[in-house]
Amino acid sequence: MIGASAFALAGCVSTPPTATSVAVAIDRVRKPEPPLMYAAMPDELFPVPAVDISKVDPRWWRAEVDYDTAEKPGTVIVDTPARYLYHVNPGGRATRYGIGVGRDGFSWSGRAIVAYKRKWPRWTPPDEMVARQPKLKPYSIANGGMGPGLNNPLGSRALYIHQGGRDTIYRIHGSPEANSIGKAVSSGCIRLLNQDVIHLYDQVRDGSPIVVIPDPAMGHLMVG
Template sequence: MLTRRSFVALGAMAGLVACAAPQIDTPDVQVAAPIYPPLPDFYDAITTEPFPVPAIQEGSLAPEFWRQDVVNPWPKYAKGTIVIDPDAGFLHFIKSPDVAIRYGVSVGAAGFSWQGTARLQFRREWPRWKVPATMIERQPDLEPYSVANGGMDPGPGNPLGARALYLFQNGVDTLYRVHGDASPWELGMAVSSGCIRMLNQDVIDLYDRAIHGASVIVLPSLKPQGLEAVY
């Protein structure tokens, strides 16, 4: 559970955590691509949504990050609890004392990560992205998407993707989200501005299972710098 002091620190950096897509310089290094088995059908394109959800490209997603039932590592947690392991890059949804659904995620890069227990306050389909004022101070070009201006319209290009789960503590919005629009290559890595990013196919599945008021637990990193950060 976050202490009052750490929660205050969390609030101080709230302007940094607008869930924006990471800006990454990719090194010009040629590496042999791994060979993965064919993807499950649930990573096909989704055509029943208000906006297109493209299929995940074959060969782009390691099997360990596929959505799958696993033995529940936390059998004492209530059904619906969400547990995020930032070092492993996994999100678990507790189905029963015996079974959890495991999803691949990316997490906050160095300086943007957090840990503790929050409450799933509400969920949104194709949410608007409302950029905090403190982030606009650093990136004035985002001013059209401010809270005052109503944020960014949902759809392709919105960094929250197809769904968002909003995390609160003590009735206060933490400004951290579990949301979609992740790329397969980033799963298991620390790349985002604090939020937990999922594939759109997976966040839609999680959204349909999520329970209002459930606990969302982000485990502390056991690595000195957490996951390898990408900048």
């Protein structure tokens, strides 16, 4: 009996993991494999690296969802409080993207249109932004802006938002900063993961309506 008890007790004691197995376990936690939609895009003009999805909560991942709205298919809806952008599809469905939005005092809302789109756009910060951040002067409109690339704040794609025939200066654009999705961090623009904005770019037509829902908890500029 003693021998059997000792054997049973020994069975409850696991063998301590080796340093190698611990390292592998930690690596798996920190660096999960990205879903196919967030894999690297080596064929882009500037190859886009895979998204580090350990920095993006799965609730912000792109998804096809049921979406009840009176807006017609093709409309872009930015739900600022929820940190989601919806591209309305037929049949009560929509493609949903996690987004980063404008921080307090820089957010905006209203109705406008997506006037046009650009792949790998140049970035020209408005004069008001340059006045707040003089280090941006080399990229001002007068100096021709910043050329396209992975370090360009507009990322891989940009959708330009106009209201009443005028540029609102707000954009929907890509960003490599995965940890900014779901947060209020920008100077008013709507940011998506580069892979997501490429997907959105391919779905949205020039002239599509856009509706931006305000966040009551934040100061915002009404557009239209």
